Amino acid sequence: RPLGVPAATWLGQGLGWRAAYGLVVDALFGAGLARDLEGDVAALVNRLGQAACPVLAVDVPSGIDGDTGAVRGVVGGMIDDYSKQTGHKFNFTVGPTGMLRDALNSGKPTDLVIVSAPLMAELEKTGKITPGSRLDLGRVGLGIVVRAGAPVPDVSSPAAVKDLLLKAKSIAYTDPKLGATSSTHLLKIAEDFGIKDEVVRKGLLATGGNDAAAKVANGEAEIAVAPISDVHAKDARIAGPLPEAIQLWTVYSAAIPVSSTEPKEARAFVAALTAPAMRERWLKAGWEPQTK
Numbered sequence: 001r002p003l004g005v006p007a008a009t010w011l012g013q014g015l016g017w018r019a020a021y022g023l024v025v026d027a028l029f030g031a032g033l034a035r036d037l038e039g040d041v042a043a044l045v046n047r048l049g050q051a052a053c054p055v056l057a058v059d060v061p062s063g064i065d066g067d068t069g070a071v072r073g074v075v076g077g078m079i080d081d082y083s084k085q086t087g088h089k090f091n092f093t094v095g096p097t098g099m100l101r102d103a104l105n106s107g108k109p110t111d112l113v114i115v116s117a118p119l120m121a122e123l124e125k126t127g128k129i130t131p132g133s134r135l136d137l138g139r140v141g142l143g144i145v146v147r148a149g150a151p152v153p154d155v156s157s158p159a160a161v162k163d164l165l166l167k168a169k170s171i172a173y174t175d176p177k178l179g180a181t182s183s184t185h186l187l188k189i190a191e192d193f194g195i196k197d198e199v200v201r202k203g204l205l206a207t208g209g210n211d212a213a214a215k216v217a218n219g220e221a222e223i224a225v226a227p228i229s230d231v232h233a234k235d236a237r238i239a240g241p242l243p244e245a246i247q248l249w250t251v252y253s254a255a256i257p258v259s260s261t262e263p264k265e266a267r268a269f270v271a272a273l274t275a276p277a278m279r280e281r282w283l284k285a286g287w288e289p290q291t292k
Contacts, residue, residue, distance in 0.1 A: 075114065078281065082272055088265060101179065104128065109259040112266040116181065117251040124255075130263065133256040135270055138282055138289040139249045141241045142182055145172075145213045145224035148235040153223075155240040162193045164223065168202065172212040172221035175205040182209065185248040186225045228286035238286075 079090050100115055104123060113123070114137065123129050144155045144164065154160040165171065174180035176187065190199040204221045206212035209230025215221040217235035227250065228238055241247065254273070256266045272278070274290070282289040 075285075078273060078278070079269075082269060086268075088269070104257070107259075109261055110257045111260040111262050112254060112256055112269065114252055114254045117253050118181075120253040120255060123257075128257055128259070130256045130258050130260070133263075133267075134253050135255070135274065136251055136253045136290045137274065138287045139251045140227050140229045140287055141247050141249050142185065142225055143228040143231070143241045143286075144239040145216050145226055145231055145236050146222075146239045147216050147219070148237050150237075152237075152239050155242065157243050158193075158246050161189075161242060161246065162195065165190065165193070165199055166195060168222045170204055170221040170223075171199060171202050172204040172206050172215040172224035173226070174208055174212060178207065180208070181248065181250060182225065182227055189246050231286070 076092055079092055082088065083090055100113075101119060101122075104110060104113060104115075113120075113129075115123070117136065120129070120134060124134065144153065144161070146152065153164050155164065173183045173186050176183045187196060187199065190196040204212075204215055206215055206224075209224075209226035210232050212221070212224040212226045213231040213236035214233040216224045217233045223239075224236075225242075228241060231238055254270045256263050260266055279289050
């Protein structure tokens with residue numbers, strides 16, 4: 001401001017900031033980061049990936065592990081390993097379905113997308129996806145999260161889950177306004193059980209699955225409902241998956257947008273992700289890999 005340069009100290013809740021500024025300075029975290037980002041900060045870092053202008057990091061981009069250089073998260077770990085092996089660099093954005101939809105609709109060039117099958121089908125209809133490039137990677141289910149050391153509740157049947165939702169003092173889940181399928185499904189289950197008002201009253205809104213799990217880990221919430229693959233928060237544990245009768249399986253697919261400037265490299269990366277040697281890694285991350 002002393003130099004007469006228009007500046008904003010916060011990106012706001014809308015998407016107008018993408019075109020309003022010529023540069024975003026990322027000074028949130030740096031070389032000392034060695035943990036997963038959570039809460040409002042995680043949401044803000046995800047929004048940085050939607051910028052139409054350059055993002056300048058003071059030392060290393062926020063969300064990068066200061067000790068290993070790894071992008072935080074399971075798929076991010078696979079990206080980091082592949083980057084080390086090949087020398088390819090990645091600008092990786094992760095977020096709920098609604099956030100990713102907005103990012104892809106922004107017009108910013110994207111080399112590869114990994115999104116839920118419903119969103120992929122939506123994108124294919126718009127002509128934003130290269131025909132024939134889609135590949136289903138696997139599916140992920142929802143689970144009940146409890147704090148490490150807490151009694152493990154019975155979640156083996158719909159009746160047991162209903163009882164748990166009624167008895168829990170607080171329930172963390174992703175804010176439905178972010179377009180998360182997990183929270184939409186949870187509220188539908190609660191409505192079918194006839195306890196939606198109770199679940200909403202006890203709800204603690206999170207920015208994503210791992211943020212919901214973090215709220216359980218730090219004692220803010222008694223339980224959380226989140227995609228099993230999203231739960232990485234320290235001291236958060238999966239009590240069990242939702243029973244099949246009320247489970248929501250989300251299939252995730254990879255595809256190359258027509259805006260990709262490096263489609264050959266994107267195909268090579270997808271081939272590496274789906275190689276037989278990666279199967280155990282997907283399983284340990286809570287995924288059921290696609291069987292070829």
